[in-house]
Amino acid sequence: MTEFIPANARFVDLPSPFPMKRGGALHGARMAYDTWGTLNAARDNAVLVLTGLSPDAHAAANEANPEPGWWEAMVGPGKPIDSERWFVVCVNALGSCKGSTGPASIDPATGRPYRLDFPELSIEDGADAAAVVVRALGIERLACVIGNSMGGMAALALLQRHPGIARSLVDISGAARALPFSIAIRSLQREAIRLDPKWNGGDYDDDAYPESGMRMARKLGVITYRSALEWDGRFGRVRLEDEREDDDPFGFEFQVESYLEGHARRFVRRFDPNSYLYLSRSMDWFDLGEGHDGDVHAGLAAIRVERALAIGVQTDILFPLQQQEEIAEGLRAGGANAAFLPLPSPQGHDAFLVDIERFGPAVSGFLNAMRAPGR
Amino acid sequence: MTEFIPANARFVDLPSPFPMKRGGALHGARMAYDTWGTLNAARDNAVLVLTGLSPDAHAAANEANPEPGWWEAMVGPGKPIDSERWFVVCVNALGSCKGSTGPASIDPATGRPYRLDFPELSIEDGADAAAVVVRALGIERLACVIGNSMGGMAALALLQRHPGIARSLVDISGAARALPFSIAIRSLQREAIRLDPKWNGGDYDDDAYPESGMRMARKLGVITYRSALEWDGRFGRVRLEDEREDDDPFGFEFQVESYLEGHARRFVRRFDPNSYLYLSRSMDWFDLGEGHDGDVHAGLAAIRVERALAIGVQTDILFPLQQQEEIAEGLRAGGANAAFLPLPSPQGHDAFLVDIERFGPAVSGFLNAMRAPGR
The missing domain is CATH 1.10.1740.110 (Rna Polymerase Sigma Factor; Chain: A)
Known part of the structure; x- marks a missing residue:
């Protein structure tokens, strides 16, 4: 059982026990995270990045770890998610094997890896764990949460379960619930x-x-x-x-x-x-319609966020465009200034990793339009 | 090793040896087929159906075998491929395990199943074998060849390798070459x-x-x-x-x-x-651009057929709509009166099996518009 932890990763301990949505709790669990830029005195310039299934928290090179990251072209000084302006935080998902506690981690109760004794994992657990990191870094309110793919699900869960935790949302190739093809x-x-x-x-x-x-x-x-x-x-x-x-x-x-x-x-x-x-099963289970008689629109409309941008890709067969449109419409019904941006990238679901020409301006445009953070 | 041969299947022996396109030859091979209706005296009312990967030759119930077939709603008296007007022939693909010779058949050289000693199979071999059945039934010229999916590939190969064998073509969810996603x-x-x-x-x-x-x-x-x-x-x-x-x-x-x-x-x-x-690999290999410097349009334009209809489905991710449009355009460049019909069926590649409401009128309309066959 190997974990794959980036060099110089930093950690936040989760409260112990850390209760899990579907039952059970984690003891002595932790979250790995990485950062770029500086939290300003007003603490209002923080941007949280939530990842897809496989990435670690090292989204891009920084002083602690100069290795290029999985979103190198998007995060850093002068890049679309500009670390000269924003304090960017990326967390490794709960349940992953790249620093945050998951099935490959040691179960303190036995001294051996959890393996299948890890409790059932839901997207909501990952969102709760990300919220712990946000608070531990002294951030009251994120300027923005940006979630890709599975992270787009987690971002919605974060806003749903932690009202007011973010002023805005960029949801990229995400979904408010899993559909049968995926x-x-x-x-x-x-x-x-x-x-x-x-x-x-x-x-x-x-x-x-x-x-x-x-x-x-x-x-x-x-x-x-x-x-x-x-x-x-x-x-x-x-x-x-x-x-x-x-x-x-x-x-x-x-x-x-x-x-x-x-x-x-x-x-x-x-x-x-x-x-x-x-992690794979947690995506199947995700459904913002839960608690709203299965009505995902109502689930989205119950979320409070000032501004939102749901970006999708025309060639995505896994999280098809209608799902991002659904997100924007639902959030708008809840009072958000929410836009839907369909992109013609040929690269499908993974376009956000490679089609920086389209995703860069879309994300930086959204961030730049925000009220300038304090100093 | 089991073969799955429909009741009362009929057979045509292939010439022995039967040379294979990619090398080698079959000895003592045969093709299974089934028919509906009667060949008229003018022998100009024959319609050949070429199947996808898995079906047998029993497309629909008939006197010899009243079991319903895989295209029951499409073939028979008064149905879209009307056996009161047309003499309908369906062959089981060469290489299949449902009557025609394939890897599960006995290799006469050893007395044991071919298994991987079966020679490499190409779509063109299947087309040549189908042509043998057509000739054996006394048919000089088919009124129409109808091919679905893999059968749509085989129908193009049949026309390419046996000029004049059919007056017209209905190519359903087919392709002139395999593309990398499939x-x-x-x-x-x-x-x-x-x-x-x-x-x-x-x-x-x-x-x-x-x-x-x-x-x-x-x-x-x-x-x-x-x-x-x-x-x-x-x-x-x-x-x-x-x-x-x-x-x-x-x-x-x-x-x-x-x-x-x-x-x-x-x-x-x-x-x-x-x-x-x-059968799966034979589809990968299929490319009508072969012999035309990889130019599939030129390969299609070299085919001679009077009328053609290429039907595709908007939700097909395996043989996408552009491939049927490509077929119609290429055949048109070769002088055919060729139409492209995109259908909005929600059922994807398999729609032709289930969306009879759309496919029935499309196919019957094409057949009915042909010069009435003789008596």
Whole structure:
């Protein structure tokens, strides 16, 4: 069981016990976070970034850790989320394996990793844990919370459960509830991991590791994170230069096949399989309509936030555009000045990671339009 | 190794040897077919139906076999492909396990199933084998060839390799070449099967059978054959009535998960895994641009056919609408009276199986507009 913690990560302890929404509690749990810029005296320039399923808290290079981060082009001095103006905080999701407590962490009750004894994880738990970090940093009210994908779900949960914690929201390729196509994809990813005999009911180690299951899960992820349109232009029908072996008609022959294989190889040993299962299922369960007779619009309208921007991508098949439109409409019904911005990025669900040309101005424009923070 | 041959199937022997496009040849191979209606004296009322990957030749009930078929609502007396007017022929694809020779058939050279000794299969081989059936039935020229999905590829290959074999074409959710998104999905399906230890390099039997791999492959198929839009309306976030077992947070809980499981269970033991691999790969390889410097438009423009209709579905993520538009444009450049019909069916790639309300009139309208066949 390995955790993958960025260099010089910082931590905030969660209250112990830390109660979980679906039952049970964590003891001695902690959250990993990273920051850019400085919290001003008025403490009104903080921006919180909530991530998708797999990233750590190290969104971009900083003094403590000059390694480039997963959102390098977006966060830093002079970048769209400008650390010369904003105090930017990114947290690693609760349940992850990259610093925050998750199934790969040591259960203090047993001295061994939690594995499947980790309590059921919900998006709301992650939001509550993020709120603890915000408070621990002395922030009364965030200028903005920015959430991507799963983080877009968590951002909504944060606003719902902690009214007033943020003045504004940028929700990127997020959703107010999981819909059956994405549930089906995630269910199949989990099944691939669980079918791997080496998963062994969650009791694997580095020597006996569910590598095949993780590879399948990751490939299915990559396929659904990008878009057919992008791949037509990028791969077309290009063959690999090395001829496939003559006796295997099913070996990799097209560039797109080796691209997937490369992505999978980089991932499978760098993310804890049990953590993947927990985070994946937490997304299926998320539904802002809970407590509102299943009416997600009502759930959104109950949220109080001054301004919001819901950004979606036309080629996203996993969190389709209607879901971001739904967010903007629901928040508007609750009194927010909320806009919906559909982008024509060809890169699908993952566009926010790569189409900086479109996402940069969209996010910086929203932030710049805010009342200037104090000094 | 089981083949799944419909009752009272009829067969045509292929020439022996039957050379395969990518090398090798079949010996003593045969094609299974079924028919509806009567070939008229002028022999000009024949309609050939080419299927997708999994169906057999029994498209609909007939006298020889009153069991309903996979396209029951479309084929028969008074139906959109009206057997009172047309002599309808459907062939089981070469390489399948439902009557036509495939990897599960006995190799006469060894007396044992071919398994992976089956030669590499291409869409063009299937088209050549279908042409043999057409000739064996005494048909000089088909009034129309209708191909669905993989059959839409095969129909184009048939026209390309057998000029004049059909006056017209209805190409449904087909493609003139495979693109990387669909290649990636199929590659992952094949990987799921091949990773199953019980696949055993193609050497399985009914007792040691790659059930898990087939289940994964089929679920991924069903997910990509339908559409998110349809599932939102059909399943939403409905839970299963039986509570999941309390100790398994990853057990099936949403209706969409058990729907996939049910589909998979019905399929895995009713389709030969090796046959699945061969047919799947043949689609990846298909490219009408071959022999035209990769220019698929030129490949299509080289086809001679009088009239054509390329039907596509807006919610199809596997054979997207642009591919049917490409077919119509290319055939038009070759002199055909070719139309492109995009349909708003919510059911995705599989819509032609279920959205009879839209597909029925589209197909019957095209057929009815043809010069009336002789008597």
